[in-house]
C-alpha cells in the first residue's frame with residue numbers, strides 16, 4: 001500500500017516533498033527527476049528552489065523528464081508545458097536546459113516523438129523520483145480514464161472534462177489543445193519512487209479512488225497501487241474521503257523522521 005502522509009496544509013506537504021528531493025540530489029547529483037505540470041506542484045518547486053539555494057546544492061547534473069505536453073501549441077505559447085517547465089522548474093532549480101526533457105508536441109511526427117521519449121528516459125537510466133499530481137477525473141500525466149495500465153508514452157486525446165479544467169490557463173476555452181503526448185502509465189510505473197501530491201477538496205474523490213479503490217483503467221491514478229514505492233502527500237481537504245486516514249496518520253507519526261519516505 002502507498003505511504004500516505006496527511007498534512008495540515010499544501011504548503012507543509014510541498015516543503016516535505018522538497019526536503020526529500022533536496023536530500024536525494026545531495027546524495028545523487030545526477031538524479032533523474034520526473035516533473036509534473038499543473039498548479040499542484042508549483043509550491044513544491046518553490047520550496048525546492050529555496051532549499052537548493054540555502055543548501056548550496058549543485059544541480060548541474062540533475063536530469064528532468066516532464067510527464068506530458070500538448071500537441072500543436074506554438075513554440076512561444078506560455079502554456080505549452082515546455083514553457084511551463086522552463087518557468088517553474090528549469091530556471092528556478094538552476095537545471096541545465098540541455099538536461100530537461102519535455103515530449104515534443106510540435107514534432108512533424110508526434111507518434112515517433114512519443115516513442116523517442118521513452119527511449120530517452122531509458123538512456124538516462126530511468127526516473128528516480130517521479131512527481132505526480134492527479135486530475136479530478138483520476139488522470140495521471142494525461143492518461144485519461146480508459147488508459148491501459150501498461151501504456152507507454154504516446155499520443156492521446158484529452159477528455160472534455162480535462163480541457164474544461166485546463167481552460168483557466170488559456171484566453172479562450174477553444175484554445176485548449178485536443179491532443180497531447182503523455183508518458184504512459186506503464187512508463188510512469190517504471191520510476192523508482194512515485195511522489196503524488198494532492199491538495200484541495202476537489203481532488204478528494206480521485207485521491208480516495210487512487211489510493212483505496214479498485215485498481216482500474218477507469219481511474220488511472222489507481223495504478224499507483226501496483227508500485228512498490230509510493231508516497232502520497234495530501235492536505236486535509238484532499239484526504240477527507242480516505243477511509244483509512246487514521247491508520248495513515250498513526251503510521252506516519254510512528255515513523256522515525258530520519259527514515260524519510
Ligand code: GLP
Pocket residue numbers: 036037038039040041067068132133134135136140141142162166
Ligand atoms: C494536468 C496535468 C497533470 C496534472 C493534473 C492536475 O492537466 N497534465 O499532470 O497532475 O492535470 O492539475 P492541477 O494540479 O492543476 O489540478
